Amino acid sequence: MTHQCDVAIIGAGTAGMAAYRAARVHTDRVLLIEAAHYGTTCARVGCMPSKLLIAAGDAAQAVREAHGFGVQTQAPRVDGRAVMQRVRSERDRFVGFVVDTVHGWPEATRLMGRARFLDASTLDVDGQRVAAKSVVIATGSRPRIPTGWRERLGDKLLINDDVFDWTDLPQSLAVVGAGVIGLELAQALHHLGVRVRLFARSDRVGPLTDPELQALSQKLFGEALPLTQNAAALDPVRDGEQVVLGGERFDALLCAAGREPNLDGLGLEVLNLPRNAAGHPSLNRHTGQWGDQPIFIAGDATNDYPLLHEAADAGRIAGDNAARWPDVHRRPRRAPLAVVFSDPQIAIAGASHSELTDEGADFDTGRVSFADQGRSRVMLVNRGGLHVYAERGSGRLLGAEMIGPAAEHIGHLLAWSVQRGDTVQQMLSYPFYHPVVEEGLRTALRQLHNDQHLPDPPLEDCLDCDTSAEVGA
Ligand SMILES: Cc1cc2nc3c(=O)[nH]c(=O)nc-3n(C[C@H](O)[C@H](O)[C@H](O)COP(=O)(O)OP(=O)(O)OC[C@H]3O[C@@H](n4cnc5c(N)ncnc54)[C@H](O)[C@@H]3O)c2cc1C
Numbered sequence: 001m002t003h004q005c006d007v008a009i010i011g012a013g014t015a016g017m018a019a020y021r022a023a024r025v026h027t028d029r030v031l032l033i034e035a036a037h038y039g040t041t042c043a044r045v046g047c048m049p050s051k052l053l054i055a056a057g058d059a060a061q062a063v064r065e066a067h068g069f070g071v072q073t074q075a076p077r078v079d080g081r082a083v084m085q086r087v088r089s090e091r092d093r094f095v096g097f098v099v100d101t102v103h104g105w106p107e108a109t110r111l112m113g114r115a116r117f118l119d120a121s122t123l124d125v126d127g128q129r130v131a132a133k134s135v136v137i138a139t140g141s142r143p144r145i146p147t148g149w150r151e152r153l154g155d156k157l158l159i160n161d162d163v164f165d166w167t168d169l170p171q172s173l174a175v176v177g178a179g180v181i182g183l184e185l186a187q188a189l190h191h192l193g194v195r196v197r198l199f200a201r202s203d204r205v206g207p208l209t210d211p212e213l214q215a216l217s218q219k220l221f222g223e224a225l226p227l228t229q230n231a232a233a234l235d236p237v238r239d240g241e242q243v244v245l246g247g248e249r250f251d252a253l254l255c256a257a258g259r260e261p262n263l264d265g266l267g268l269e270v271l272n273l274p275r276n277a278a279g280h281p282s283l284n285r286h287t288g289q290w291g292d293q294p295i296f297i298a299g300d301a302t303n304d305y306p307l308l309h310e311a312a313d314a315g316r317i318a319g320d321n322a323a324r325w326p327d328v329h330r331r332p333r334r335a336p337l338a339v340v341f342s343d344p345q346i347a348i349a350g351a352s353h354s355e356l357t358d359e360g361a362d363f364d365t366g367r368v369s370f371a372d373q374g375r376s377r378v379m380l381v382n383r384g385g386l387h388v389y390a391e392r393g394s395g396r397l398l399g400a401e402m403i404g405p406a407a408e409h410i411g412h413l414l415a416w417s418v419q420r421g422d423t424v425q426q427m428l429s430y431p432f433y434h435p436v437v438e439e440g441l442r443t444a445l446r447q448l449h450n451d452q453h454l455p456d457p458p459l460e461d462c463l464d465c466d467t468s469a470e471v472g473a
Pocket of ligand 1: 010011012013014015016033034035036037040041042045046047048050113114115116138139140141160181262265266298299300301306307308309311
């Protein structure tokens with residue numbers, strides 16, 4: 001039997017679900033194909049359960065740090081079973097909502113099975129044929145495992161998926177990879193009392209590209225948890241029920257050494273689609289089209305900003321255009337925004353420092369350290385720094401990098417300003433409450449304003465020129 005449709009979507013994750021909704025606006029002849037299970041990576045094994053684990057870790061850490069305020073407590077006793085019970089049950093609740101949504105869609109528009117291209121308009125799905133006028137690839141990504149580690153370590157090699165099915169916390173864990181996922185999980189488990197060591201393959205810790213802030217990141221996380229840098233030539237071995245790495249023994253090894261797009265096994269070799277030098281899809285991110293055939297791609301499969309909101313946007317664009325084919329529309333994309341839920345948090349809004357320097361942008365940097373920032377000191381979270389980058393001459397905000405308190409919120413303000421095309425002057429004319437961490441952002445903007453010799457902001461007022469306002473003087 002051959003399923004005939006206008007749009008076939010491969011993968012029912014965040015990007016695939018967004019593509020499905022957008023395509024259904026144009027036609028009912030849409031087929032959403034899923035190889036494993038509904039529920040999305042985000043809800044099952046990604047954003048949501050990792051934040052649940054981090055929230056538990058933060059609660060334990062707050063107890064440990066209470067003495068700094070004069071509040072004496074006992075060391076927290078972490079009930080690993082209760083922690084994991086909450087993580088799993090809340091995770092299941094989130095997954096349940098997603099599964100219910102997909103099950104609410106007509107059965108005739110869904111197909112379970114692993115899809116593979118036979119040609120640009122024909123798929124094989126576990127022996128069934130699908131004929132589609134256009135196809136959206138939304139197959140996501142998976143953890144990259146170094147060659148031989150799986151064979152060598154067997155069930156002692158873990159990936160993020162495994163962590164969220166634990167019924168109890170391990171005694172000890174080696175975490176390999178100091179990118180976003182490795183950093184978040186290692187620190188959460190460290191806060192929960194697991195003996196963790198984070199192995200960074202280079203000296204870099206976290207995603208910041210600004211050399212000064214990257215150095216600060218290395219210092220702060222080196223103080224925050226056991227960290228081994230420049231551990232590129234890692235050679236983990238299994239010894240009975242333990243893993244030995246860097247001379248230390250652990251219950252298991254969590255591999256968070258990057259992710260790779262799920263593009264193998266899709267039969268793409270028959271399509272001859274363009275790739276960039278790194279082998280990733282050369283797609284048009286404003287249309288979602290990959291190459292010049294009616295093939296569209298979205299989400300982590302593209303390797304382009306592997307983040308939830310980007311997957312949803314890209315899925316919407318790809319699904320809409322797949323259904324419109326050949327009348328493809330260009331869509332705007334939002335200002336980039338990435339957040340790491342570490343302690344301290346990290347955010348990159350708009351263009352990163354390395355993007356600006358790579359493209360030869362002419363920009364000035366405004367800086368603030370949170371060490372002496374008023375509200376941050378009040379809260380005992382006065383660690384970190386923020387750099388804001390503005391175009392020289394016009395004062396237009398181009399981007400920012402930050403490690404420090406409330407980065408998840410300040411990152412949003414900055415990304416919104418980048419997208420609006422705000423200048424530093426305009427940003428200084430917006431209200432800043434007192435006392436808040438955002439006053440640190442104002443200090444960095446003022447520095448830019450002074451360095452760039454820009455005219456005074458429209459709402460000129462003496463407080464705006466007075467840094468003592470930060471401490472209520
Ligand atoms: C631990 C972790 C934490 C994260 N935290 C955050 C965060 O805090 N914020 C954030 O923005 N992002 C976060 N992310 C990233 C975010 O989860 C992803 O960017 C997003 O889920 C990608 O969605 P997707 O639709 O591309 O892929 P998925 O949701 O993975 O969907 C892909 C689907 O395709 C299916 N599939 C694959 N191959 C085939 C095939 N051949 N045939 C049929 N179906 C197939 C898969 O089974 C899967 O269901 C995190 C990720 C991880 C792993």
